[in-house]
Amino acid sequence: MFENVDWLPDNFVISDAVLSLLASSAILIVTVIILRALTTRFIQRTVNSPELRGKxxxxSRNGFLLLLMLGLVMIWGEELRTLALxxxxxxxxxxxxxxxxxxxxxxxxxxSGSRSFVLGDRIQIKDLRGDVIDQSLLATTILEVGPGKHLHQRTGRRIVIPNALFVSEPVINESFTTHYDFHVFTVPFKREDNWQAAQQALQIAADHHCQPYLELVRRYMSKIGSQRGLVMPSVDPRVTIQVPVAGEIHLTVRIPAKAGERNFIEQAILTEVFSENDFSAPRPGRAEDRAASSSSESLRTQGR
Known part of the structure; x- marks a missing residue:
């Protein structure tokens, strides 16, 4: 029956060490089987109580099985350690x-476990910022918003973020609420500019554009605070002053805005303020230069 063993390769050779281990294992198995058979026969002949005999x-069966396993482990210990390595x-x-x-x-x-964001949220991780449009086990897809972290218009580019970034990098979720949100933007001025008038103009424009829905935002934020156990800040528009470097004044405007309309309201406020006002610093020598130019022109005329 085993005359044609075609499935074995021609160079198949079993080493002497493996043959020795196989022989030792066979001897151990035969010895355990014989001892178990003799022990079973002895128990059946000498023990009269059925309960004690079964016990x-x-x-004895479990003892011989354990003995067999320990013997095989001792025989094949070196090979098992090599296999484990x-x-x-x-x-x-x-x-x-x-x-x-x-x-x-x-x-x-x-x-997923931390509920960092859901579809439709606007997130930022490292320098990547956009609206989430797809999620999978390997990657998250966003539509880029920017450029930069201060603009709120889509660039038309799709970014696929590997989920590995969420393990080591913090995620900024700009969609904490679903209907209304706070929006902050900064307007820089020089120290000599008329930034006091600009602050007043920005405050008036912000109040004007937020007034139609300000009461709705106030009730909505109060509801969110009650649900999440948070103390929500005042929703009234405000303009604060910052001095990031010497010689500059930055006016930071914080307004409540509808979700998806932050860029629209920001542009409306800036257009209203800067289309009707000029806050640049006056030049002290401008009037004197004009007077000197007029005098020189009159002298040239008299000389002719």
């Missing part, structure tokens, strides 16, 4: 090769 038979090496190589994929899966679990 001893079960205990090979498995560990393969596992380490697999982890190193698929590190990014594992981080992507981990990031997906992290953002």
């Amino acid at each position: 001893w038979l079960v205990n 090979s498995i560990v090496a393969i596992a380490v190589a697999f982890v190193v090769a698929t590190k990014e994929l594992i981080l992507c899966f981990t990031g997906s679990i992290l953002k």
Whole structure:
């Protein structure tokens, strides 16, 4: 029946060490089987109580099985240790090769468990900012908003972010609320400019554009604060002063805005303020220069 063994390769050779281990294992198995058979026969002939006989038979069977397993482990211990080291090496190589994929899966679990954002939210991670349009186990897709972190118009570019970034980088969610939100923008001035008039003009324009829905925002923010246990700040428009560097005054405008209309309201306020006012500093020598120019012109005329 085994005359034609075509499935074995021609150079298949079993080493003497493996043959010795196989022989030792066979001897151990045969010895355990013989001892178990003799022990079973002895128990059946000498023990009269059925309950005690069954108990001893079960205990002897389990004892010989444990003895067999310990013997095989002792015989094949060196080979098992080598196999375990090979498995560990393969596992380490697999982890190193698929590190990014594992981080992507981990990031997906992290953002889902922490509820960092949902579809439609506007997020920023590192220098990437946009509206979330798709999520998967490996990546998150956003429509870019910007350029920069102060603009709110879509650039038309789609960005695919690997979820591995969510493991090591903080995520900024600009869509904390769904209907109304706070919007902040900064207007820089020089120290000598008429920034006091600009502050007043910005405050008037912000109050004017936010007045139609200000009471709705106040009730909505109060509801959000009650639901989430937060103390919500005042929703009234305000203009504050900052001095980031010497010689400059920055007016920071904070207004409540409808979701999706932050850029529209910002542009409306800036257009209203700067189309009707000029806040640049006056030049002291401008009148004197004109007077000197007129005098020189008259002298040239008299000389002719």
